[in-house]
Amino acid sequence: MSVELMVWDEPVPISRDQARATYLAVKRGDPVEGDVPDVAKELPGEVTLYPGHVLVTMDLDTMDESSAQVFTAARAHGLVCYDPQRDLVHNVAPLGVYQGMQLHTGDGMVVHDPDLGLIRDVLATLSPQNPFVALVSFGHHFIQVSPGYELEYKEGTMVRAVVPDLAEVQQAFHEYATGERGFLTRHSWAQA
Structure with missing residues (x-):
């Protein structure tokens, strides 16, 4: 095939x-x-x-x-x-602010410097066949999500929050990729 x-x-x-x-x-x-x-x-x-x-x-x-x-x-x-x-x-664009950022999916896709539209669209593919999506700035921090919209964020300490819907996940990933951190104050986080 x-x-x-x-x-x-x-x-x-x-x-x-x-x-x-x-x-x-x-x-x-x-x-x-x-x-x-x-x-x-x-x-x-x-x-x-x-x-x-x-x-x-x-x-x-x-x-x-x-x-x-x-x-x-x-x-x-x-x-x-x-x-x-x-x-x-x-x-080709628009890109996030972290040069070398990587997008990883549970179904095996790895993209270096993903565009913001791709990040949004990939999040809509979460399923048993694609059990996670992660944006990683290696050596610094990352954000990832699994079905059920459980977000995990790590910058030093790993924290976890459950968000209500895909739109919230997409907004959090967009903010992460563009260097904003509004998602950290908008949700209730607990240490993982």
Whole structure:
């Protein structure tokens, strides 16, 4: 079994709906021959060229490692990357304030310097198949959440709070990523 990612240029950040529509429209077209873009030379797996788009096909067994390479290469070239399996779009910007911040999910995705829209969208995928989402600034602090909306935050001491809904989780992660700390005063925290 194989999985796909598609990369292309967009002048501004796009939504998951826009990325999905672009992916489906491109896949209805025919692949092209010709000069291979620089980004395609850096991508793992099988590369198929479409006008203005590069489709990467990978083995399911190596999806997590290969996807991380594709996300990194796309960002380095200023390209959008769409993941149709997870229905997630990786935009170039806007980013959080912590350079090198990592997004980790319980289903194996790791993204360095994730854009804020991706962080929001990933949180909506919490499920038994994706049992946690974490944003980590290694050596400094992190925030993570599990289904049931149990937040954990660590900067020195680990604290834990249960929040009422996904919107609160998304707001807390957004504040964390942008260097705000309103989530710490808005919720009741207990030492973990």
